[in-house]
Amino acid sequence: MVQLTMAKALNEGLRAAMERDPKVILMGEDIGKLGGVFRVTDGLQKDFGEDRVFDTPLAESGIVGTAIGLAMRGYRPVCEIQFDGFVFPAYDQIVSQLAKMHARSRGRVKMPIVIRIPFGGGIGAVEHHSESPEAYFAHTAGLKVMACSNPIDAHFMIQQAIASNDPVIFLEPKRRYWEKADVDPTAMPDPLEQARVVRSGTDVTLIAYGPMVKTCLDAAAAAEEDGRSLEVVDLRSLSPLDFQTVFESVRRTRRAVVVHEASSFVGLGAEISARLSEELYYEMEAPVLRVTGYDAPYPPSRVEEEFLPDLDRVLHIVDKSLEY
Amino acid sequence: MTVAQPAADPHLIQLLTPEGERLHHPDYDVDLTDEEYRSLYRDLVLVRRIDVEATALQRQGELGIWAALLGQEAAQVGSGRALRPQDFAFPTYREHGVAWCRDVDPLKLLGLFRGATNGDWDPEETRFALYTIVIGSQTLHATGYAMGVTKDGAVGSGDVLKDEAVIAYFGDGASSQGDVNEAFVWASVYNAPIVFFCQNNQWGISTPAATQSRIPLYKRAEGFGFPGVRVDGNDVLATYAVTRQALDSARTGQGPTLIEAFTYRMGAHTTSDDPTRYRLSSELEAWKLKDPLERMKAFLFKQQVADASFIEAVEGEADALASRIRKGCLEMPDPSPMVMFDQVYEEMTPLLRTQAEEFATYHAGFAQGGAH
Ligand SMILES: Cc1ncc(C[n+]2csc(CCOP(=O)(O)OP(=O)(O)O)c2C)c(N)n1
Numbered sequence: 001m002v003q004l005t006m007a008k009a010l011n012e013g014l015r016a017a018m019e020r021d022p023k024v025i026l027m028g029e030d031i032g033k034l035g036g037v038f039r040v041t042d043g044l045q046k047d048f049g050e051d052r053v054f055d056t057p058l059a060e061s062g063i064v065g066t067a068i069g070l071a072m073r074g075y076r077p078v079c080e081i082q083f084d085g086f087v088f089p090a091y092d093q094i095v096s097q098l099a100k101m102h103a104r105s106r107g108r109v110k111m112p113i114v115i116r117i118p119f120g121g122g123i124g125a126v127e128h129h130s131e132s133p134e135a136y137f138a139h140t141a142g143l144k145v146m147a148c149s150n151p152i153d154a155h156f157m158i159q160q161a162i163a164s165n166d167p168v169i170f171l172e173p174k175r176r177y178w179e180k181a182d183v184d185p186t187a188m189p190d191p192l193e194q195a196r197v198v199r200s201g202t203d204v205t206l207i208a209y210g211p212m213v214k215t216c217l218d219a220a221a222a223a224e225e226d227g228r229s230l231e232v233v234d235l236r237s238l239s240p241l242d243f244q245t246v247f248e249s250v251r252r253t254r255r256a257v258v259v260h261e262a263s264s265f266v267g268l269g270a271e272i273s274a275r276l277s278e279e280l281y282y283e284m285e286a287p288v289l290r291v292t293g294y295d296a297p298y299p300p301s302r303v304e305e306e307f308l309p310d311l312d313r314v315l316h317i318v319d320k321s322l323e324y
Numbered sequence: 325m326t327v328a329q330p331a332a333d334p335h336l337i338q339l340l341t342p343e344g345e346r347l348h349h350p351d352y353d354v355d356l357t358d359e360e361y362r363s364l365y366r367d368l369v370l371v372r373r374i375d376v377e378a379t380a381l382q383r384q385g386e387l388g389i390w391a392a393l394l395g396q397e398a399a400q401v402g403s404g405r406a407l408r409p410q411d412f413a414f415p416t417y418r419e420h421g422v423a424w425c426r427d428v429d430p431l432k433l434l435g436l437f438r439g440a441t442n443g444d445w446d447p448e449e450t451r452f453a454l455y456t457i458v459i460g461s462q463t464l465h466a467t468g469y470a471m472g473v474t475k476d477g478a479v480g481s482g483d484v485l486k487d488e489a490v491i492a493y494f495g496d497g498a499s500s501q502g503d504v505n506e507a508f509v510w511a512s513v514y515n516a517p518i519v520f521f522c523q524n525n526q527w528g529i530s531t532p533a534a535t536q537s538r539i540p541l542y543k544r545a546e547g548f549g550f551p552g553v554r555v556d557g558n559d560v561l562a563t564y565a566v567t568r569q570a571l572d573s574a575r576t577g578q579g580p581t582l583i584e585a586f587t588y589r590m591g592a593h594t595t596s597d598d599p600t601r602y603r604l605s606s607e608l609e610a611w612k613l614k615d616p617l618e619r620m621k622a623f624l625f626k627q628q629v630a631d632a633s634f635i636e637a638v639e640g641e642a643d644a645l646a647s648r649i650r651k652g653c654l655e656m657p658d659p660s661p662m663v664m665f666d667q668v669y670e671e672m673t674p675l676l677r678t679q680a681e682e683f684a685t686y687h688a689g690f691a692q693g694g695a696h
Binding site: 034056058061062085086088124125128299301302304312313 | 388389417436437438439440441442457458459497498500501502503528529530531535536596597601602658659660661663664665668675676679683686690
């Protein structure tokens with residue numbers, strides 16, 4: 001058991017995956033000597049060499065496009081995109097090429113590629129460094145989309161993502177990179193595509209992923225003091241989405257609130273809400289409510305706290321749910 | 325005094341040696357008045373001071389981040405002053421020196437890095453587009469703008485005081501982006517009146533220029549069908565001369581030019597960066613000997629264009645500018661959160677209006693002491 005930050009837990013996960021399989025290679029901007037701007041790949045070039053951990057030219061379409069070719073040649077590329085807002089130059093390669101290759105080739109061509117993206121806000125950054133692009137990817141058939149929320153999951157999920165023969169968009173909540181937890185690398189992880197109830201409760205289910213899981217856990221702890229019992233589900237996998245775990249929870253609590261940083265319109269919350277109403281219409285006591293970023297561009301950082309869902313906004317909407 | 329071109333890089337256009345000796349070049353020259361020489365030096369000093377003050381303000385927690393231009397003053401002032409008033413510039417996020425030449429208040433730059441705004445200057449009025457953080461995007465915008473200039477017939481009339489040109493700034497790292505290469509293609513086939521101004525400061529964060537290109541960057545231009553030149557980016561006179569000529573070539577209808585300003589990022593990539601992880605301090609020491617301010621100062625003294633009292637007066641002006649910036653930064657108000665909802669569209673959509681109203685009501689609740 002070792003205490004690790006999320007950044008270090010990812011680093012150790014990458015290291016384990018590289019030790020296990022010589023075909024695993026890391027590519028991206030500034031991931032070598034610098035170890036990435038968040039130091040997630042720190043020391044890996046030194047230990048595995050420039051053949052397996054390499055700085056690319058500054059071009060995201062190039063990173064993902066060449067990763068596709070490398071995968072066809074038998075490699076398992078793990079691409080780092082420096083920040084969420086910089087994945088879009090690679091959008092064509094991801095959506096039109098990477099996502100569809102398996103189906104187009106009738107399963108003959110596998111795409112075991114992981115695209116790691118630090119995502120979300122809350123770090124006081126300038127434009128394009130705080131975005132939550134998950135819905136664009138989750139909307140695309142052929143991609144798997146993961147979001148870790150804590151160091152333990154980060155450590156195992158990155159290894160599982162690398163082991164997957166399907167392409168995975170792997171979202172890392174950047175403002176949680178420095179959160180710590182005890183990680184036992186020998187533990188048996190949950191299956192990658194399974195959601196998890198991270199706090200049990202009886203009154204309302206909070207459904208979250210990535211950076212908002214901690215916010216929801218904090219909200220649940222605060223609510224307990226007011227005598228309300230909130231359950232928190234960490235989705236972990238956004239596509240495919242483990243609806244069974246979500247349904248089971250909401251069947252018990254009869255109320256659901258979805259929390260994410262991304263804007264609400266056509267976001268993950270909309271999808272979850274639709275499925276819940278299709279499945280549990282007669283069992284729910286309240287409509288599914290959402291706490292999300294607003295339907296506006298991410299604002300300058302001096303007002304980002306107003307944009308991001310926080311404990312108070314979550315509890316405010318929980319109250320609304322309970323009013324039904 | 326005239327000295328032959330140094331043998332080191334015969335393709336590097338230089339009009340001032342690092343020691344401040346004036347060189348002459350068959351194709352490029354400047355013939356400025358003493359007043360203009362002094363003025364360029366003053367620009368260099370003031371721009372550096374803005375940068376140093378902003379870096380200090382970031383260290384003190386007043387800015388979220390700052391991207392220093394330290395070392396690139398001559399590349400920016402030389403090219404910025406080469407612009408004619410009617411020209412339009414498209415910057416990256418580091419063009420503080422060009423912003424200065426376009427009369428953008430330095431406090432506007434600080435507002436962006438403080439997280440109060442996304443820039444907030446008027447691109448039309450300043451003829452200086454907003455900073456672009458996504459690497460390379462602005463080169464296409466600049467090209468499109470230049471195509472518009474052609475469509476408007478604002479090139480080739482023969483009147484350099486009226487015909488327009490466009491300049492697009494980008495870095496050595498950016499040269500790898502698809503957008504930048506597409507901009508080259510478009511500018512070339514449409515013969516757009518544009519100058520691509522690449523500041524090769526040797527590094528893209530931790531990535532050396534050699535990771536982006538196996539040939540000198542200016543040579544890329546040839547393959548796209550327009551001329552490329554390499555200028556000493558730490559030489560304000562050469563940068564001025566080369567950029568002025570390229571802009572005038574563009575405005576007379578002769579199409580694009582790529583200028584590679586060979587320079588050095590003397591500081592960290594941004595205040596979040598730690599260059600000791602990836603480069604040797606000896607490299608920085610070598611470039612310090614080529615400092616753009618020192619060589620201009622040496623030139624002024626050698627030519628007896630300026631004396632100690634002039635230098636002192638400029639320092640005094642820089643001090644005053646720095647304290648104005650500091651004061652303005654400390655007093656800068658935070659934006660109202662309602663700016664989130666404003667200006668997303670020309671007219672607020674019903675969805676946004678609802679969200680803005682809910683937001684206001686929710687916060688009014690806090691003001692009255694009732695949380696949830
Ligand atoms: C599309 C995109 N990818 C990645 C980044 C992150 N990033 C910011 S600056 C930078 C390096 C830029 O290098 P260069 O073009 O040489 O300009 P310099 O910063 O040296 O002025 C990178 C990779 C970004 N801003 N945009």
